[in-house]
Ligand SMILES: [Fe+2]
Protein backbone atom coordinates (compact mmCIF):
# COMPACT_ATOMS: atom_id res chain seq x y z
CA UNK A 375 0.00 0.00 0.00
CA UNK A 376 1.13 3.57 -0.65
CA UNK A 377 -0.41 6.77 0.66
CA UNK A 378 -1.55 9.18 -2.00
CA UNK A 379 -2.55 12.81 -1.67
CA UNK A 380 -6.24 12.98 -2.60
CA UNK A 381 -5.52 15.45 -5.40
CA UNK A 382 -3.22 12.82 -6.96
CA UNK A 383 -5.91 10.10 -7.06
CA UNK A 384 -7.07 8.91 -10.45
CA UNK A 385 -9.86 6.70 -11.73
CA UNK A 386 -8.73 3.07 -11.76
CA UNK A 387 -6.75 3.14 -8.53
CA UNK A 388 -7.84 0.64 -5.87
CA UNK A 389 -8.34 1.52 -2.20
CA UNK A 390 -6.04 -0.45 0.09
CA UNK A 391 -8.04 0.39 3.24
CA UNK A 392 -11.49 1.52 4.32
CA UNK A 393 -11.83 5.29 3.98
CA UNK A 394 -13.44 7.25 6.81
CA UNK A 395 -14.38 10.92 6.93
CA UNK A 396 -12.21 13.07 9.22
CA UNK A 397 -15.13 12.81 11.68
CA UNK A 398 -14.91 8.99 11.63
CA UNK A 399 -17.89 8.22 9.40
CA UNK A 400 -17.52 5.30 7.00
CA UNK A 401 -17.12 6.54 3.41
CA UNK A 402 -15.78 3.80 1.11
CA UNK A 403 -14.70 0.18 1.62
CA UNK A 404 -11.26 -1.27 1.05
CA UNK A 405 -11.00 -2.80 -2.44
CA UNK A 406 -13.07 -0.07 -4.18
CA UNK A 407 -11.83 0.61 -7.69
CA UNK A 408 -12.08 4.36 -7.94
CA UNK A 409 -14.08 5.97 -10.70
CA UNK A 410 -14.39 9.73 -11.37
CA UNK A 411 -17.33 9.96 -8.95
CA UNK A 412 -15.31 8.39 -6.13
CA UNK A 413 -12.41 10.76 -6.75
CA UNK A 414 -14.72 13.79 -6.71
CA UNK A 415 -16.31 12.61 -3.51
CA UNK A 416 -12.93 12.12 -1.81
CA UNK A 417 -11.84 15.58 -2.98
CA UNK A 418 -15.04 17.09 -1.61
CA UNK A 419 -14.28 15.62 1.82
CA UNK A 420 -10.93 17.35 1.81
CA UNK A 421 -9.12 14.26 3.11
CA UNK A 422 -5.35 14.68 3.30
CA UNK A 423 -4.44 11.30 1.79
CA UNK A 424 -5.70 7.73 1.40
CA UNK A 425 -4.01 4.34 1.05
CA UNK A 426 -4.15 2.78 -2.41
CA UNK A 427 -2.92 -0.57 -3.71
CA UNK A 428 0.59 -0.45 -5.07
CA UNK A 429 0.89 -1.88 -8.57
CA UNK A 430 3.55 -4.31 -9.77
CA UNK A 431 7.01 -2.83 -9.98
CA UNK A 432 6.24 -0.38 -7.18
CA UNK A 433 4.03 1.93 -9.20
CA UNK A 434 0.42 2.72 -8.56
CA UNK A 435 -1.63 1.73 -11.53
CA UNK A 436 -3.56 2.25 -13.59
CA UNK A 437 -3.52 6.02 -13.81
CA UNK A 438 -6.01 7.67 -16.08
CA UNK A 439 -4.36 10.52 -17.93
CA UNK A 440 -6.91 13.10 -18.93
CA UNK A 441 -6.79 14.36 -22.50
CA UNK A 442 -5.03 17.69 -22.02
CA UNK A 443 -6.64 19.39 -25.01
CA UNK A 444 -10.11 18.18 -24.09
CA UNK A 445 -9.65 19.42 -20.51
CA UNK A 446 -8.49 22.83 -21.74
CA UNK A 447 -11.41 23.15 -24.16
CA UNK A 448 -13.99 22.11 -21.55
CA UNK A 449 -12.49 24.45 -18.95
CA UNK A 450 -12.54 27.35 -21.44
CA UNK A 451 -16.22 26.72 -22.21
CA UNK A 452 -17.13 26.59 -18.49
CA UNK A 453 -15.29 29.80 -17.69
CA UNK A 454 -16.67 31.63 -20.75
CA UNK A 455 -20.21 30.74 -19.67
CA UNK A 456 -19.57 31.72 -16.04
CA UNK A 457 -18.10 35.11 -17.02
CA UNK A 458 -20.37 35.91 -19.97
CA UNK A 459 -22.09 38.88 -18.23
CA UNK A 460 -18.84 40.70 -17.46
CA UNK A 461 -18.02 43.79 -19.49
CA UNK A 462 -15.21 42.73 -21.89
CA UNK A 463 -13.86 46.29 -21.76
CA UNK A 464 -13.42 46.30 -17.97
CA UNK A 465 -9.75 46.01 -16.96
CA UNK A 466 -10.54 43.25 -14.46
CA UNK A 467 -12.39 41.01 -16.94
CA UNK A 468 -9.34 39.56 -18.79
CA UNK A 469 -7.54 39.13 -15.46
CA UNK A 470 -10.44 37.20 -13.91
CA UNK A 471 -10.76 35.17 -17.09
CA UNK A 472 -7.11 34.12 -16.99
CA UNK A 473 -7.14 33.26 -13.29
CA UNK A 474 -10.47 31.43 -13.48
CA UNK A 475 -9.33 29.42 -16.49
CA UNK A 476 -6.11 28.44 -14.77
CA UNK A 477 -8.04 27.29 -11.71
CA UNK A 478 -10.67 25.42 -13.77
CA UNK A 479 -7.97 23.52 -15.69
CA UNK A 480 -6.25 22.56 -12.40
CA UNK A 481 -9.57 21.44 -10.94
CA UNK A 482 -10.46 19.32 -13.95
CA UNK A 483 -7.06 17.68 -14.04
CA UNK A 484 -7.45 16.81 -10.36
CA UNK A 485 -10.70 14.95 -11.04
CA UNK A 486 -9.42 13.20 -14.16
CA UNK A 487 -10.99 15.62 -16.64
CA UNK A 488 -14.52 15.07 -15.37
CA UNK A 489 -16.81 18.00 -16.12
CA UNK A 490 -18.79 18.33 -12.93
CA UNK A 491 -17.64 18.86 -9.40
CA UNK A 492 -18.93 20.00 -6.04
CA UNK A 493 -17.30 23.38 -6.46
CA UNK A 494 -18.46 24.14 -9.96
CA UNK A 495 -22.04 24.96 -9.15
CA UNK A 496 -24.01 22.61 -7.01
CA UNK A 497 -27.38 24.21 -7.45
CA UNK A 498 -30.35 22.25 -8.70
CA UNK A 499 -33.57 24.07 -9.42
CA UNK A 500 -36.74 22.29 -8.47
CA UNK A 501 -39.41 21.58 -11.03
CA UNK A 502 -41.99 24.21 -11.81
CA UNK A 503 -44.83 24.59 -9.34
CA UNK A 504 -47.91 26.74 -9.27
CA UNK A 505 -46.66 30.02 -7.93
CA UNK A 506 -48.42 31.38 -4.86
CA UNK A 507 -48.33 35.12 -4.33
CA UNK A 508 -44.87 36.37 -3.38
CA UNK A 509 -44.03 37.21 0.25
CA UNK A 510 -45.14 40.75 0.95
CA UNK A 511 -41.83 41.97 2.38
CA UNK A 512 -38.49 40.84 3.88
CA UNK A 513 -39.96 41.55 7.33
CA UNK A 514 -42.92 39.23 6.69
CA UNK A 515 -40.58 36.48 5.54
CA UNK A 516 -38.41 36.77 8.63
CA UNK A 517 -41.46 36.69 10.90
CA UNK A 518 -42.34 33.27 9.48
CA UNK A 519 -38.99 31.70 10.44
CA UNK A 520 -39.11 31.22 14.23
CA UNK A 521 -35.48 30.15 14.40
CA UNK A 522 -34.42 33.56 13.14
CA UNK A 523 -36.54 35.60 15.53
CA UNK A 524 -33.57 36.09 17.81
CA UNK A 525 -29.86 35.23 17.51
CA UNK A 526 -28.13 32.72 19.81
CA UNK A 527 -27.47 33.58 23.46
CA UNK A 528 -23.70 33.85 22.93
CA UNK A 529 -24.29 36.38 20.15
CA UNK A 530 -26.14 38.67 22.55
CA UNK A 531 -23.25 38.60 25.04
CA UNK A 532 -20.65 39.37 22.35
CA UNK A 533 -22.85 42.05 20.86
CA UNK A 534 -23.12 43.71 24.27
CA UNK A 535 -19.31 43.77 24.56
CA UNK A 536 -18.99 45.37 21.11
CA UNK A 537 -21.60 48.02 21.89
CA UNK A 538 -20.07 49.01 25.21
CA UNK A 539 -17.11 51.36 24.68
CA UNK A 540 -15.92 50.66 28.22
CA UNK A 541 -15.59 46.90 27.63
CA UNK A 542 -12.14 45.34 27.90
CA UNK A 543 -10.36 42.62 25.96
CA UNK A 544 -11.04 40.29 28.88
CA UNK A 545 -14.76 40.97 28.47
CA UNK A 546 -14.45 39.93 24.81
CA UNK A 547 -12.72 36.66 25.69
CA UNK A 548 -15.16 36.00 28.53
CA UNK A 549 -18.20 36.47 26.29
CA UNK A 550 -16.89 33.82 23.90
CA UNK A 551 -15.65 31.38 26.53
CA UNK A 552 -19.24 30.40 27.43
CA UNK A 553 -19.62 28.66 24.07
CA UNK A 554 -16.84 26.03 23.77
CA UNK A 555 -17.84 25.15 20.21
CA UNK A 556 -17.56 28.77 19.10
CA UNK A 557 -14.31 29.24 21.05
CA UNK A 558 -12.80 26.18 19.33
CA UNK A 559 -13.80 27.47 15.88
CA UNK A 560 -12.26 30.87 16.59
CA UNK A 561 -9.02 29.36 17.86
CA UNK A 562 -8.74 27.22 14.71
CA UNK A 563 -9.39 30.32 12.62
CA UNK A 564 -6.79 32.39 14.43
CA UNK A 565 -4.29 29.54 14.11
CA UNK A 566 -4.89 29.26 10.36
CA UNK A 567 -2.87 31.21 7.83
CA UNK A 568 -5.45 33.96 8.22
CA UNK A 569 -3.32 35.41 11.01
CA UNK A 570 0.04 33.94 10.09
CA UNK A 571 1.51 37.33 9.31
CA UNK A 572 0.34 38.85 12.58
CA UNK A 573 1.77 35.93 14.50
CA UNK A 574 5.09 36.21 12.70
CA UNK A 575 5.20 39.88 13.64
CA UNK A 576 4.81 39.09 17.33
CA UNK A 577 6.98 35.95 17.34
CA UNK A 578 8.86 35.75 20.57
CA UNK A 579 5.96 37.08 22.56
CA UNK A 580 3.62 34.21 21.63
CA UNK A 581 4.06 30.53 20.94
CA UNK A 582 3.63 29.32 17.36
CA UNK A 583 0.15 28.07 18.23
CA UNK A 584 -2.48 30.24 19.90
CA UNK A 585 -4.08 27.91 22.40
CA UNK A 586 -6.28 30.17 24.47
CA UNK A 587 -8.80 32.93 23.90
CA UNK A 588 -6.70 35.36 25.92
CA UNK A 589 -3.78 34.85 23.54
CA UNK A 590 -6.14 35.05 20.56
CA UNK A 591 -7.34 38.41 21.83
CA UNK A 592 -3.74 39.61 22.05
CA UNK A 593 -2.94 38.48 18.49
CA UNK A 594 -6.14 39.60 16.78
CA UNK A 595 -7.41 42.33 19.09
CA UNK A 596 -10.41 42.21 21.43
CA UNK A 597 -12.95 43.99 19.25
CA UNK A 598 -11.71 42.22 16.13
CA UNK A 599 -12.06 38.81 17.77
CA UNK A 600 -15.52 39.77 19.03
CA UNK A 601 -16.47 40.84 15.48
CA UNK A 602 -15.32 37.48 14.11
CA UNK A 603 -17.19 35.74 16.93
CA UNK A 604 -20.36 37.62 16.09
CA UNK A 605 -20.36 36.30 12.53
CA UNK A 606 -19.31 32.76 13.41
CA UNK A 607 -21.86 32.48 16.26
CA UNK A 608 -24.86 32.73 13.92
CA UNK A 609 -23.64 30.24 11.32
CA UNK A 610 -25.30 27.21 12.99
CA UNK A 611 -28.70 28.83 12.36
CA UNK A 612 -28.16 28.41 8.61
CA UNK A 613 -27.46 24.75 8.14
CA UNK A 614 -30.62 23.20 6.90
CA UNK A 615 -31.16 24.17 3.29
CA UNK A 616 -32.98 21.32 1.56
CA UNK A 617 -30.21 19.55 -0.41
CA UNK A 618 -32.07 19.76 -3.73
CA UNK A 619 -31.43 23.51 -3.62
CA UNK A 620 -27.79 24.02 -2.86
CA UNK A 621 -25.14 21.72 -1.50
CA UNK A 622 -24.31 23.32 1.87
CA UNK A 623 -20.60 22.62 1.54
CA UNK A 624 -20.63 24.43 -1.79
CA UNK A 625 -22.67 27.32 -0.38
CA UNK A 626 -20.29 27.82 2.55
CA UNK A 627 -17.27 27.49 0.28
CA UNK A 628 -18.65 30.45 -1.68
CA UNK A 629 -19.30 32.37 1.55
CA UNK A 630 -15.82 31.67 2.98
CA UNK A 631 -14.30 32.46 -0.44
CA UNK A 632 -16.04 35.85 -0.41
CA UNK A 633 -14.97 36.35 3.23
CA UNK A 634 -11.25 35.74 2.62
CA UNK A 635 -11.38 37.83 -0.56
CA UNK A 636 -13.10 40.72 1.26
CA UNK A 637 -10.63 40.49 4.15
CA UNK A 638 -7.72 40.50 1.72
CA UNK A 639 -9.09 43.46 -0.29
CA UNK A 640 -9.78 45.43 2.91
CA UNK A 641 -6.22 44.72 4.07
CA UNK A 642 -4.79 45.83 0.71
CA UNK A 643 -6.85 49.02 0.95
CA UNK A 644 -5.45 49.71 4.41
CA UNK A 645 -8.83 49.41 6.13
CA UNK A 646 -8.54 49.09 9.88
CA UNK A 647 -11.13 46.42 10.49
CA UNK A 648 -10.53 43.71 7.94
CA UNK A 649 -12.40 41.33 10.27
CA UNK A 650 -15.65 43.22 9.58
CA UNK A 651 -15.06 42.67 5.86
CA UNK A 652 -14.43 38.97 6.56
CA UNK A 653 -17.68 38.62 8.52
CA UNK A 654 -19.67 40.59 5.93
CA UNK A 655 -18.31 38.28 3.22
CA UNK A 656 -19.16 35.25 5.31
CA UNK A 657 -22.77 36.37 5.76
CA UNK A 658 -23.33 38.25 2.49
CA UNK A 659 -25.68 35.66 0.96
CA UNK A 660 -27.49 34.38 4.09
CA UNK A 661 -30.66 36.04 2.81
CA UNK A 662 -30.60 33.44 0.06
CA UNK A 663 -30.76 30.62 2.61
CA UNK A 664 -33.91 32.18 4.05
CA UNK A 665 -35.35 32.50 0.53
CA UNK A 666 -34.56 28.88 -0.34
CA UNK A 667 -36.54 27.81 2.72
CA UNK A 668 -39.31 30.40 2.94
CA UNK A 669 -39.94 31.35 -0.69
CA UNK A 670 -38.89 28.18 -2.46
CA UNK A 671 -41.38 28.38 -5.34
CA UNK A 672 -40.29 31.89 -6.22
CA UNK A 673 -36.62 31.00 -5.90
CA UNK A 674 -37.14 28.06 -8.27
CA UNK A 675 -38.68 30.43 -10.80
CA UNK A 676 -35.94 33.04 -10.23
CA UNK A 677 -33.22 30.45 -10.83
CA UNK A 678 -34.91 29.19 -14.00
CA UNK A 679 -35.35 32.73 -15.27
CA UNK A 680 -31.71 33.61 -14.50
CA UNK A 681 -30.59 30.61 -16.55
CA UNK A 682 -32.87 31.16 -19.53
CA UNK A 683 -32.39 34.95 -19.67
CA UNK A 684 -28.67 34.85 -18.78
CA UNK A 685 -29.37 37.31 -15.98
CA UNK A 686 -27.82 37.70 -12.52
CA UNK A 687 -29.89 35.81 -9.96
CA UNK A 688 -30.32 38.85 -7.71
CA UNK A 689 -32.07 40.61 -10.59
CA UNK A 690 -34.55 37.81 -11.17
CA UNK A 691 -35.14 37.63 -7.40
CA UNK A 692 -36.08 41.33 -7.49
CA UNK A 693 -38.33 40.79 -10.50
CA UNK A 694 -40.26 37.94 -8.87
CA UNK A 695 -40.18 38.89 -5.21
CA UNK A 696 -39.84 42.65 -5.23
CA UNK A 697 -36.60 42.45 -3.22
CA UNK A 698 -33.41 40.39 -3.33
CA UNK A 699 -31.42 38.20 -0.93
CA UNK A 700 -29.09 41.11 -0.08
CA UNK A 701 -31.97 43.29 1.16
CA UNK A 702 -33.32 40.32 3.12
CA UNK A 703 -29.92 39.53 4.67
CA UNK A 704 -29.45 43.20 5.59
CA UNK A 705 -32.90 43.23 7.18
CA UNK A 706 -32.04 40.18 9.25
CA UNK A 707 -28.75 41.67 10.47
CA UNK A 708 -30.52 44.92 11.32
CA UNK A 709 -33.15 43.00 13.30
CA UNK A 710 -30.35 41.33 15.25
CA UNK A 711 -28.64 44.69 15.78
CA UNK A 712 -25.42 43.78 14.02
CA UNK A 713 -22.97 46.69 13.81
CA UNK A 714 -24.29 49.09 11.17
CA UNK A 715 -21.24 48.81 8.89
CA UNK A 716 -21.65 45.02 8.68
CA UNK A 717 -25.35 45.31 7.96
CA UNK A 718 -24.73 47.84 5.18
CA UNK A 719 -22.00 45.72 3.57
CA UNK A 720 -24.47 42.84 3.31
CA UNK A 721 -27.55 44.91 2.40
CA UNK A 722 -25.89 46.82 -0.45
CA UNK A 723 -23.50 44.26 -1.91
CA UNK A 724 -25.58 44.16 -5.13
CA UNK A 725 -26.70 47.76 -4.94
CA UNK A 726 -24.05 50.32 -5.75
CA UNK A 727 -26.64 53.01 -6.50
CA UNK A 728 -26.85 54.01 -2.85
CA UNK A 729 -24.31 56.87 -2.79
CA UNK A 730 -23.93 57.00 0.99
CA UNK A 731 -22.81 53.43 1.33
CA UNK A 732 -20.72 52.57 -1.70
CA UNK A 733 -17.25 52.09 -0.25
CA UNK A 734 -17.69 49.28 2.26
CA UNK A 735 -20.28 47.31 0.28
CA UNK A 736 -17.99 47.73 -2.74
CA UNK A 737 -15.41 45.51 -1.00
CA UNK A 738 -17.98 42.72 -0.61
CA UNK A 739 -19.29 43.34 -4.15
CA UNK A 740 -15.83 42.87 -5.64
CA UNK A 741 -14.98 39.96 -3.33
CA UNK A 742 -18.22 38.23 -4.37
CA UNK A 743 -17.31 38.78 -8.03
CA UNK A 744 -13.84 37.30 -7.53
CA UNK A 745 -15.16 34.28 -5.56
CA UNK A 746 -17.87 33.56 -8.14
CA UNK A 747 -15.53 34.04 -11.09
CA UNK A 748 -12.97 31.69 -9.55
CA UNK A 749 -15.63 29.02 -8.95
CA UNK A 750 -14.99 28.97 -5.20
CA UNK A 751 -18.24 27.25 -4.26
CA UNK A 752 -21.57 28.66 -5.40
CA UNK A 753 -24.70 30.18 -3.91
CA UNK A 754 -27.10 29.56 -6.77
CA UNK A 755 -25.61 31.83 -9.44
CA UNK A 756 -24.68 30.50 -12.83
CA UNK A 757 -23.02 33.74 -13.92
CA UNK A 758 -20.79 36.32 -12.28
CA UNK A 759 -22.86 39.50 -12.00
CA UNK A 760 -21.38 42.48 -13.86
CA UNK A 761 -18.98 44.51 -11.73
CA UNK A 762 -20.57 47.84 -10.86
CA UNK A 763 -18.46 50.75 -12.16
CA UNK A 764 -19.27 52.72 -8.97
CA UNK A 765 -17.73 49.95 -6.83
CA UNK A 766 -14.58 49.74 -8.93
CA UNK A 767 -14.20 53.54 -8.93
CA UNK A 768 -14.80 53.77 -5.18
CA UNK A 769 -12.06 51.27 -4.34
CA UNK A 770 -9.37 52.67 -6.64
CA UNK A 771 -7.69 49.30 -7.14
CA UNK A 772 -5.91 48.11 -10.27
CA UNK A 773 -6.60 44.85 -12.06
CA UNK A 774 -2.97 43.81 -11.55
CA UNK A 775 -3.28 44.61 -7.84
CA UNK A 776 -6.35 42.39 -7.47
CA UNK A 777 -4.73 39.61 -9.51
CA UNK A 778 -1.70 39.62 -7.22
CA UNK A 779 -3.95 38.93 -4.22
CA UNK A 780 -5.86 35.98 -5.68
CA UNK A 781 -3.35 33.13 -5.08
CA UNK A 782 -3.10 34.02 -1.38
CA UNK A 783 -6.90 34.27 -1.18
CA UNK A 784 -7.20 30.75 -2.61
CA UNK A 785 -4.71 29.36 -0.10
CA UNK A 786 -6.58 31.06 2.76
CA UNK A 787 -9.88 29.70 1.47
CA UNK A 788 -8.64 26.10 1.76
CA UNK A 789 -7.24 26.66 5.22
CA UNK A 790 -10.20 28.65 6.51
CA UNK A 791 -12.65 26.02 5.24
CA UNK A 792 -10.66 23.46 7.18
CA UNK A 793 -10.61 25.61 10.31
CA UNK A 794 -14.39 26.06 10.20
CA UNK A 795 -15.34 22.57 9.09
CA UNK A 796 -12.49 20.26 10.14
CA UNK A 797 -14.46 17.05 9.57
CA UNK A 798 -16.16 18.37 6.40
CA UNK A 799 -19.20 16.51 7.70
CA UNK A 800 -21.47 19.40 6.85
CA UNK A 801 -22.13 23.06 7.47
CA UNK A 802 -20.91 24.91 10.58
FE1 LIG B 1 -25.24 38.08 -3.21
Ligand SMILES: [Fe+2]
Pocket residue numbers: 628632658659742753
Ligand atom coordinates in the same frame (compact mmCIF):
# COMPACT_ATOMS: atom_id res chain seq x y z
FE1 LIG C 1 -22.36 35.73 -3.30
